[in-house]
Amino acid sequence: MAQHDYNIANASFPTVRTDINNVLSAINTCNSGSSRPSGAVAGTIWLDTSGLATAHLLKFYDGAADILLGTINTTANTVDWSDSSFDIVSDTSPQLGGMLDVNGNAIGDGTLELLKFVETGSAVNELTITNNAAGSNPILSATGGDTNVGIALTPKGTGEIVIGTANLNYAGTAVTATGAELNKLAGAGTIKQAGLETMWVPASAMYATTTNPAEANQVETTALRPDMKVFDFAAAADDFVQFSVAMPKSWNLGTVTYQVFWTPSTTNTGDCIFGLQGVACGDNDTIDVAFGTAITVTDAGIGAVEDQQVTSASSGMTIAGSPADDQQTYFQLYRDANAGGDTFTGVARVLGVKIFYTTDAANDS
Numbered sequence: 001m002a003q004h005d006y007n008i009a010n011a012s013f014p015t016v017r018t019d020i021n022n023v024l025s026a027i028n029t030c031n032s033g034s035s036r037p038s039g040a041v042a043g044t045i046w047l048d049t050s051g052l053a054t055a056h057l058l059k060f061y062d063g064a065a066d067i068l069l070g071t072i073n074t075t076a077n078t079v080d081w082s083d084s085s086f087d088i089v090s091d092t093s094p095q096l097g098g099m100l101d102v103n104g105n106a107i108g109d110g111t112l113e114l115l116k117f118v119e120t121g122s123a124v125n126e127l128t129i130t131n132n133a134a135g136s137n138p139i140l141s142a143t144g145g146d147t148n149v150g151i152a153l154t155p156k157g158t159g160e161i162v163i164g165t166a167n168l169n170y171a172g173t174a175v176t177a178t179g180a181e182l183n184k185l186a187g188a189g190t191i192k193q194a195g196l197e198t199m200w201v202p203a204s205a206m207y208a209t210t211t212n213p214a215e216a217n218q219v220e221t222t223a224l225r226p227d228m229k230v231f232d233f234a235a236a237a238d239d240f241v242q243f244s245v246a247m248p249k250s251w252n253l254g255t256v257t258y259q260v261f262w263t264p265s266t267t268n269t270g271d272c273i274f275g276l277q278g279v280a281c282g283d284n285d286t287i288d289v290a291f292g293t294a295i296t297v298t299d300a301g302i303g304a305v306e307d308q309q310v311t312s313a314s315s316g317m318t319i320a321g322s323p324a325d326d327q328q329t330y331f332q333l334y335r336d337a338n339a340g341g342d343t344f345t346g347v348a349r350v351l352g353v354k355i356f357y358t359t360d361a362a363n364d365s
Contacts, residue, residue, distance in 0.1 A: 002022060126143060247327070
């Protein structure tokens with residue numbers, strides 16, 4: 001290691017030769033020494049050996065002061081560059097000027113792999129990670145050349161995708177069910193949901209009104225074949241029956257519709273008109289109250305005695321009163337025989353009524 005003032009003085013040839021060799025030695029050892037070379041000018045690079053025995057400091061003299069370029073560790077044979085553009089350990093915000101090519105290697109601490117990349121030669125899709133402001137979630141999104149790009153999570157072997165308790169949210173709704181509960185649903189087949197429900201009310205559950213009652217009857221078809229438990233509605237005048245139901249709590253308290261199941265007593269094919277009306281009564285309400293507006297449904301005779309007939313579903317019927325949970329609803333069914341459109345000449349034998357109602361809950365809890 002050597003330094004020189006880079007000044008070749010006039011002297012004899014041997015002296016000049018020695019002086020030149022000393023200059024070359026200084027150049028060859030990068031102006032090594034424990035202090036800046038005496039002949040240093042702006043732009044001189046020199047190696048400061050005044051520090052630790054195994055760590056030399058490479059410096060640049062700018063004409064006024066020395067700038068540290070890097071520390072050379074002669075034991076580890078490494079260079080720690082002082083400029084953050086090169087020293088990504090000391091640089092607290094290193095930046096890439098282009099794509100980082102990991103060359104098939106993983107990212108880790110040098111021994112343990114933290115993140116591994118596998119490149120597909122024909123790839124056009126990738127993952128994009130986006131940070132976010134306070135109160136908002138960071139985003140892991142699929143991006144790329146395709147219009148629709150999914151995200152595939154593939155565990156190894158029998159490994160599982162694990163989501164912490166109460167940490168699953170689907171389309172803005174938190175999923176509160178446990179894994180065991182979800183598995184139970186998966187094995188249950190079709191799950192009951194809120195929607196349209198039906199209620200069957202047979203003629204045997206009805207009772208004739210005190211005023212203008214329809215006639216209760218039991219009609220034998222053939223011995224030991226189905227007997228028909230019916231109410232007979234005559235053609236001459238309006239006849240009535242009633243029944244009552246405590247509607248389910250899951251009922252949305254809206255309108256209901258209905259169908260009449262009946263059978264003709266004659267082969268006449270005229271139109272038979274049925275009407276249904278209802279009223280709801282709650283605790284401490286009077287039951288001496290008028291029914292709501294009736295909704296009618298028309299069905300033509302089928303032309304064969306003892307054949308099953310089912311009317312079309314009626315339009316929506318509003319139940320009078322103030323329907324609410326835990327109330328009793330009274331229904332009144334009648335044949336509008338004196339209406340101009342009722343042309344069925346025989347007795348209409350009602351077998352029962354199917355009520356359609358809509359629920360807004362899956363059960364009555």
